[in-house]
Amino acid sequence: MRVTIRVRPGAGRTVVGGEHDGALVVRVAARAVDGKATDAALAAVAQAFGVRRSSVVLVTGATSRTKVVDVDGATPERLRALSAGE
Helix, strand or coil, X not given: CEEEEEEEECCCCCEEEEEECCEEEEEECCXXXXXXXXXXXXXXXXXXXXXXXXXXXXXXXXXXXEXXXXXXXXXXXXXXXXXXXX
């Protein structure tokens, strides 16, 4: 399943949930330096969907806060729940 995420680096803790302009919000504690925030965001998405980190692949947006990822094993129901902040 292809998912658009909006990464917010420098958060107090890592949290996946909520929506911003149709994208799933991923708050990560890592700073946006040397791709650390992107790596942390992909790991957080994997954990939120209950899949392995290797099942989450960055498609576009390596240097952008808005990214598109492929999540192998994700379900539309789980995406809806995360977007709703549940």
